[in-house]
Amino acid sequence: MASVYDRHVDLPTFMEGVRKRNPGQNEFIQAVHEVAQDVFEFIEDKEEYHEAQILRRIAEPDRVVSFRVCWEDDNHNIRVQRGWRVQNNNAIGPYKGGIRFHSSVNESVLKFLAFEQTFKNSLTGLPMGGGKGGADFNPKGKSDSEVMRFCQAFMTELYRHIGPDTDVPAGDIGVGSREIGYMFGQYKRITNRWEGVLTGKGTEYGGSKMRPEATGYGAVYFLRDMLKYSGQHVEGKTAVLSGSGNVAIHAAEKLLQLGAKVVRLSDSDGFIHDPDGIDQEKIDWVKRLKNERRGRISEYADHFTGATFHGDSRPWNVKCDVALPCATQNELDEEDAKALVKDGCIAVSEGANMPTTLEGVRVFHDAQILYGPGKAANAGGVAVSGLEMSQNAERISWNHERLGEMLTELMEGIHEKCVEHGENGDYVDYVRGANIAGFKKVADAMLAFGVM
């Protein structure tokens, strides 16, 4: 009987070990399972990876730091939240990955995100390891002063674990330019150092141009690259998106620029359907709604004639050509995937991290539609974060045009790597391609370091 310490454990035994060591951490187990399926096949005849137990080591974070975050609300109540930083792997560069503030944040969610980030960052080709952090704090409905006090309290603990060559956090769900500003200010105050310790900063204080747009635009470039490789194009396609935050808004904007028609956006209350399509004026309105007024997507249907709001529902059940899940993990399940395929969807590009369940992914693969997993399709954001780190280190600032070109090239490079490792006859398995290309670089670096 194989033990988890055998060099040649099979996939079920490996996964049994992962489940035992991480009880109840379903998101983390799901993320490891998805990668392990492909990596096990790839390393079957590669003794050096077995010998060094590489996958087992990547699936065990270097460290998980958990801490208390204590802050005072506007009514002078003392609030206690839990914060984390998961430093998954720094074989190829400093830990790098966003910070999420949402009531659903827990250790499993952050471990899955840090694990995924390790492969994603490797795929970009830039020197970045994988990490992720956050807190079970929900900025929704909080005043600016409350958000500021929370961010300062969070950084008062986090600052001792990060640094420009150690670990460089950024934004994610619930953490945008406002929160990054408060956290960067607090880091600077505590350490008396101005250094590129966070990315996604305002351009007035060292942020990179194109970073706000990069994840959404990148997901559309990846979609364009997948379509192009199979002889098709974005122009004229009808697109359905979930989310209405940073990623969704910029994905919608780029789809529009490339000639597609976007008909749906959502938030956690439901989705809006706009049969006329969401044009630039409407996108700008959603930007103001979400970034300034911090309102709900349902208001869109009150404002624009012809649009409708559908509460407590997901956006996937509609005729469309392409779908971009841009909200959160496991927001698209087997039934949703079947509905998309039935309604004629030919391509899915994930702006969010792990938005499709394992069963949903199987439906897309069985139907052989183009399916770009988040770790490849949404890597444009962290890639431009990597470029922000370079600009900060050199004390320079590149212009919009140059960064736009670099983002396009980086996404093309990721697409090529996925094809290189995922092409099988006339079908490209982008999940397999992303997993293997992402794994190989990290694994080879780890081999070079010996046992640690």
Ligand SMILES: NC(=O)C1=CN([C@@H]2O[C@H](COP(=O)(O)OP(=O)(O)OC[C@H]3O[C@@H](n4cnc5c(N)ncnc54)[C@H](OP(=O)(O)O)[C@@H]3O)[C@@H](O)[C@H]2O)C=CC1
């Ligand atoms: N920002 C970035 O650069 C990157 C982000 N990502 C991923 O993209 C996704 C979106 O991030 P981002 O746009 O930055 O975050 P934002 O906070 O800007 O927006 C998140 C959006 O998703 C919705 N949402 C969040 N949770 C749920 C839920 N449980 N059910 C339904 N809708 C939900 C939010 O609605 P509501 O306001 O109602 O909560 C909101 O519309 C995440 O998966 C993130 O990890 C990936 C790479 C980089």
Ligand SMILES: O=C(O)CCC(=O)C(=O)O
């Ligand atoms: O820009 C970054 O460092 C992180 C972005 C992120 O959190 C992600 O890619 O999921």
